[in-house]
Amino acid sequence: MPKPTVQPRIAILGAGPIGLEAALYARALDYPVTVYESGQPAEQVNRWGHVAMFTPFGQNCTTLGLETLLRENPKREFPGDRAGVTGREWRESYLLPLAESPRLKDCLQLQTTVLTIGRTGWRKTDAADTGKPLPPFRLLVRTAQGQERFDTADVILDCTGNYPRPNWAGDAGIPAAGEIASRPQVSYWVDDVLASKKPHYAGKSIILIGGGYSAATTMVNLAALAEEQQSTWVIWLTHADRGGGPLPRVPSDPWKERDKLAAKANNLACRCDGNLEYHPQTHVEELISHGPDKGFRVAGKVLGKPMSWEVDRVIANVGYRADLTICQELRVSEPAGQFATSEPGYYILGMKSHGRKSGFLLAEGFEQIRRTFAAVSGQKTLDLYTRKAA
Ligand SMILES: Cc1cc2nc3c(=O)[nH]c(=O)nc-3n(C[C@H](O)[C@H](O)[C@H](O)COP(=O)(O)OP(=O)(O)OC[C@H]3O[C@@H](n4cnc5c(N)ncnc54)[C@H](O)[C@@H]3O)c2cc1C
Known part of the structure; x- marks a missing residue:
């Protein structure tokens, strides 16, 4: 399928591991992309940074990420593919360098929280089947200085995770x-x-x-x-x-x-x-x-x-759940493993896509990214992860 001439504007919510990888994918396809992160890159990983990860280093990275970092510095060294790492070691050796890389740095807006999202001039109760294209998403965003503004996007990748929203112990x-x-x-x-x-x-x-x-x-x-x-x-x-x-x-x-x-x-x-x-x-x-x-x-x-x-x-330690206040003015229901939602153009990727279910692993998140961009680009077989890192 030929590439559309006007590329959709992509808003990625959260610069955790999945938000960063999704941003890299979007940049590789030349999409205009903005990543909003309420704290610092991989903020939540830092909170559990002392924990030894189940999956070895090689499973926690993508070829696209490794390639990007090696292109910038061919002498950069990483832990071995099979090396066990803690969350902090992974963050410092891979996630933070990615966030700092010229490929991503310009599109990251740190300490910037997405408060809520609607569609310009449209309400959830409006009929959805008029055949007219839906208006773009309208994001209410708050900066570190407490200033609020509206941004616009055509596609939302909600990668805001679950970690700050624990379940109840009762x-x-x-x-x-x-x-x-x-x-x-x-x-x-x-x-x-x-x-x-x-x-x-x-x-x-x-x-x-x-x-x-x-x-x-x-x-x-x-x-x-x-x-x-x-x-x-x-x-x-x-x-x-x-x-x-x-x-x-x-x-x-x-x-x-x-x-x-x-x-x-x-x-x-x-x-x-x-x-x-x-x-x-x-x-x-x-x-x-x-x-x-x-x-x-x-x-x-x-x-x-x-x-x-x-x-x-x-x-x-009773698990976590998705916070849906961001998208309560859209047709998005509580996720339980699926990444596409009933709201066209709104995808929930990463840990949040599991909702209250535990067991999310990064490999699943990378596959969600691949499938999301295949859908957004209209190229069913698109897969930027098949290439091997240098
Ligand atoms: C203790 C622990 C160990 C784990 N070990 C493994 C493992 O070994 N292997 C494995 O594959 N997986 C593991 N996981 C699961 C999973 O890979 C991680 O939780 C991973 O961090 C999920 O990435 P994420 O990007 O989906 O979410 P997160 O890492 O939670 O990132 C979400 C980001 O969104 C930001 N954010 C939130 N709300 C907003 C907002 N409104 N506006 C802007 N930004 C916002 C947050 O600050 C954060 O940076 C582990 C999880 C935990 C908790």
């Missing part, structure tokens, strides 16, 4: 009693309990809620902390009871680091030795903070029986 997806008021005191993140957050957790009684890989990472690190500082006491609460520990073991898991983490965390749960308690089949019903640094009361049902605890700290 049952049924809703908050536990008291959790709304206690939210500022609870940590919903994968805290670096062995380094920057060590003074906050060492020697404390801690409840950890959650049974996924983030909770497993926190558990393994808390167990190491408890080994080092014997007065630390950890109580792990999970919904699941698989027998053999809370984490699923993926048969022949292609990501060995993920399987090792699951095995370690399950082992800790089953042994329950030292200063660790594990309570499966637990539903948290009450989560009350007594004030900043004054501890918590947590209550719920364990195997159907009421139980409560008084502890110093609560960590709730």
Whole structure:
């Protein structure tokens, strides 16, 4: 199909790993592109930067990205394809250089938040089937200086991730009693309990809620902390009871680091030795903070029986969800794995495309980018990732 003469203006929301890769793809195709990032490039990766990634370095990059960096500096060195890296090592060796590269630098607007998006002169309630082309997207944007302005785009790639929007620790997806008021005191993140957050957790009684890989990472690190500082006491609460520990073991898991983490965390749960308690089949019903640094009361049902605890700290690694306030004036519903939406020209890529489902991996995001640009360009077989990096 011949290239359209007027290229669509592309707005990319978020300069996380997927936003940066999407911007690179757009630049390679000569599309006019603007990337809006509310913080710094790969801001969220930096928050969990101490975590060892499941996937080796080579799986966390694209040929397009490596090619771009090598073209600029043929002597640049990267970790090996099979090297295990932490989030921070990946960010520093690959994502930040990409954001700094002349290819992307000019199109990045840092510390610039997209507040909400509509369509010029159009409302969600307007009939969509008039046959007329839809007007362009209208973005309300706020700069670091607090100034607001409107920008226009024809295609939106929403790569804003999920990490800052944690789920609730209560049952049924809703908050536990008291959790709304206690939210500022609870940590919903994968805290670096062995380094920057060590003074906050060492020697404390801690409840950890959650049974996924983030909770497993926190558990393994808390167990190491408890080994080092014997007065630390950890109580792990999970919904699941698989027998053999809370984490699923993926048969022949292609990501060995993920399987090792699951095995370690399950082992800790089953042994329950030292200063660790594990309570499966637990539903948290009450989560009350007594004030900043004054501890918590947590209550719920364990195997159907009421139980409560008084502890110093609560960590709730209970997953994340998509924030849809940006696109609430468009026909976009909560994503659950799909990247195209009911709003023509609006795509949700990356971690956010999974909505509340965990398990997003970068390889899926790179494939979403490829398919999105194949759709936008009208060239079904377009694939800029088939080339090998130099
Ligand atoms: C602890 C942890 C470990 C992981 N390990 C792996 C792994 O080993 N392998 C793997 O493949 N995947 C892994 N993932 C999953 C996934 O690859 C990462 O979460 C990845 O960072 C997702 O990239 P993203 O670009 O979709 O979202 P994010 O990294 O969350 O980036 C979103 C960006 O959008 C910005 N933003 C948000 N809202 C706005 C707005 N309104 N306006 C402008 N900017 C905005 C944010 O500041 C951020 O920079 C891991 C995830 C976590 C949490």
